[in-house]
C-alpha cells in the first residue's frame with residue numbers, strides 16, 4: 001500500500017521506499033478557476049504523465065535541473081523529493097488570460113522580452129499576483145534563489161519555444177514551479193503540460209491546451225492526444 005503524502009487537483013504524491021524519491025500519480029481530473037470548475041476526462045492523467053515526462057527529459061538534456069527521474073507506468077512517474085516553493089512562476093511570450101484582464105492590453109500582443117510574473121500559491125487567496133519583495137516575505141526564498149528561479153524560467157522558455165516550434169505550436173505562456181531538495185538545490189518541479197501552458201496551432205491559431213476546458217470550447221482529450229503525437233514526432237525529441 002503506497003503512503004499518500006499529498007493530493008492536489010491533478011496529481012497524487014506518494015512516498016516511496018527511498019526517502020529522497022516520490023511517486024507522482026497523474027489523475028484524470030481537470031480543474032479551472034481554482035477548482036470551481038471540475039470534471040474528469042478518462043485518459044487525461046496518462047496523457048499529461050507522458051507529455052510532462054517527455055518535456056522534462058528534453059529540459060534535462062538542455063541543462064535544466066528537474067525533479068524528474070523516470071516514468072513508472074502510464075500514469076505514474078518517479079521524481080526527486082523537493083519541498084515546493086509556494087510560487088507560480090509564469091512566463092509570457094504573448095498576452096493572454098489574466099494579464100489581459102488585469103492590464104487591458106490586446107489579447108495576443110507579442111511580449112519582447114518575455115514577461116515574468118510571480119503568483120503566490122495559496123488557494124484561499126486565489127493565487128494572487130505578487131512582486132519580488134512579497135515573494136521574499138511570503139515564500140521563504142532568498143534573493144539569490146529568486147534571481148536563479150527567474151533566470152532558469154527564462155532558459156526553460158527558450159527551450160520550450162524551440163520544442164513547441166518543432167511541433168508547429170506557438171507557446172503563449174506557461175507556469176512553472178520550483179522545489180528545493182534536502183541539500184538545498186533548486187529543481188524544476190511539478191509538471192509542464194497543456195494543463196500548465198497555453199499553446200496555439202501555428203497554422204490555424206486553434207487553442208491546444210486547458211483553455212478548451214476553461215472556456216468550454218472543445219474536447220480536452222483529443223487536443224492533449226494531438227500534443228503528445230506532435231511531441232513524439234518532433235525532431236528535437238529524436
Ligand code: 5GP
Nearest residue numbers: 090096097098099173174175195196197198
Ligand atoms: P493566467 O495567469 O493567464 O491565468 O495563466 C498564465 C499561464 O499559467 C497559463 O498557461 C496557465 O495555464 C498557467 N497557470 C497559471 N496558474 C495556474 C494554475 O494554478 N494551475 C495550472 N495548471 N496552470 C496555471
